[in-house]
Amino acid sequence: MATLLLTNIGQLTTVDAKGSVLEDAAVLIEDGLVAWVGHMAQAPATAHEIDLGGRAVLPGWVDSHSHLIFGGDRAEEFVARMAGQTYAAGGIAVTTSATGQLSDTELAGIVAERRREALAMGTTWMETKTGYGLTLEEETRHSVLGKPLVDSLTFLGAHLVPAGWDAEAYTDLVTGPMLDAVAGNVDFVDVFCERGAFTEDQSRRVLEAAQRKGLATKVHGNQLGPGPGVKLAVEFGSHSVDHVNYLDEEDFKALADSWAGWDASARSGKPGTVATCLPACDLSTRQPLAPGRELLDAGVRIALASNCNPGTSYTSNMNFCVATAVLQMNLSLAEAIEAATYGGALALGVADQVGSIEVGKRADLHVLDAPVAAHLAYRPGMNLTHSVYRAGELVDRLT
Ligand SMILES: N=CN[C@@H](CCC(=O)O)C(=O)O
Numbered sequence: 001m002a003t004l005l006l007t008n009i010g011q012l013t014t015v016d017a018k019g020s021v022l023e024d025a026a027v028l029i030e031d032g033l034v035a036w037v038g039h040m041a042q043a044p045a046t047a048h049e050i051d052l053g054g055r056a057v058l059p060g061w062v063d064s065h066s067h068l069i070f071g072g073d074r075a076e077e078f079v080a081r082m083a084g085q086t087y088a089a090g091g092i093a094v095t096t097s098a099t100g101q102l103s104d105t106e107l108a109g110i111v112a113e114r115r116r117e118a119l120a121m122g123t124t125w126m127e128t129k130t131g132y133g134l135t136l137e138e139e140t141r142h143s144v145l146g147k148p149l150v151d152s153l154t155f156l157g158a159h160l161v162p163a164g165w166d167a168e169a170y171t172d173l174v175t176g177p178m179l180d181a182v183a184g185n186v187d188f189v190d191v192f193c194e195r196g197a198f199t200e201d202q203s204r205r206v207l208e209a210a211q212r213k214g215l216a217t218k219v220h221g222n223q224l225g226p227g228p229g230v231k232l233a234v235e236f237g238s239h240s241v242d243h244v245n246y247l248d249e250e251d252f253k254a255l256a257d258s259w260a261g262w263d264a265s266a267r268s269g270k271p272g273t274v275a276t277c278l279p280a281c282d283l284s285t286r287q288p289l290a291p292g293r294e295l296l297d298a299g300v301r302i303a304l305a306s307n308c309n310p311g312t313s314y315t316s317n318m319n320f321c322v323a324t325a326v327l328q329m330n331l332s333l334a335e336a337i338e339a340a341t342y343g344g345a346l347a348l349g350v351a352d353q354v355g356s357i358e359v360g361k362r363a364d365l366h367v368l369d370a371p372v373a374a375h376l377a378y379r380p381g382m383n384l385t386h387s388v389y390r391a392g393e394l395v396d397r398l399t
């Protein structure tokens with residue numbers, strides 16, 4: 001049995017249901033899982049120990065929203081936006097064309113490199129999406145390439161209606177042959193329900209088709225203005241609705257009601273729809289930051305994710321997202337860390353496996369070069385990741 005004791009942890013943020021934070025702590029790892037958590041003085045004796053020198057430790061980030069499968073970048077579009085242009089969904093077509101020019105080997109290599117980059121910054125579980133293919137062949141190719149490279153994969157054929165297509169005919173393609181082709185490779189089906197992308201009726205068709213296939217769903221909703229995305233996501237029992245920048249009272253109520261069957265203190269019952277906030281995207285598109293504080297106060301479970309993509313959020317740095325949530329969205333540090341770990345795990349339906357440091361869970365740990373986790377927001381922009389353990393293995397940043 002492979003056993004490792006991580007000891008002399010100055011501050012251990014467990015993200016358990018009680019929000020336990022231990023000082024002078026240790027974590028015992030056996031066969032890739034957390035086997036014991038407690039004060040270092042009481043730790044079981046083991047042959048293999050690593051002294052973490054009083055550093056702070058928290059669970060690895062669970063990044064529940066990214067779009068890593070792309071070629072090229074859109075720096076020009078970004079610069080124009082910073083000069084006053086508004087973001088519109090149409091830019092997706094630029095990336096679709098750049099992505100289509102890459103061979104399988106090139107595209108897989110780029111995605112793997114992006115995944116490694118995120119892992120080295122503490123992201124031990126990462127979701128990504130298709131959605132820059134937008135043809136039967138390309139969406140299928142991206143689902144095959146993406147599957148082994150990430151932890152959760154989402155089909156987003158309904159990202160943009162490609163030029164030359166009638167929207168209804170394209171929705172037929174997405175809900176028919178495309179979904180048939182990718183279904184075996186993906187965990188979720190998502191739809192960009194927004195002005196300039198898919199209407200409420202078209203989004204409903206996508207969600208219905210996913211349900212017929214027995215696939216879980218997500219919705220990109222209420223990003224660029226008020227809209228039906230949140231209510232649709234709740235109606236369909238989606239794991240999450242992502243962006244959530246423009247919410248009305250009914251949206252808040254629908255989201256809060258979806259959590260009525262969840263016992264937060266026992267972390268059991270029927271989970272509702274997670275509201276996933278994407279602060280890096282909000283900054284990069286100059287949208288108002290998602291109302292994470294108000295959502296929490298209304299009883300909604302939230303996640304924080306990077307939304308790494310070339311159009312609206314070209315970063316996978318979850319330390320940055322957490323710092324922004326604390327500094328700009330009025331979340332406490334504990335709330336932001338929970339949203340970026342356990343919240344992400346809820347949004348991906350994997351909260352029984354990852355998202356907190358508790359006995360039986362996968363040993364995914366993020367060691368900070370700091371004595372307390374508060375440094376994440378107190379020293380924003382600093383490279384605070386000291387080391388990362390994924391399933392009990394030290395991640396070598398060079399591999
Ligand atoms: N909003 C839709 N999709 C991406 C952006 C895609 C793009 O502009 O390339 C997002 O989540 O922000």
Ligand SMILES: [Zn+2]
Nearest residue numbers: 065067220307
């Ligand atoms: Zn997205």
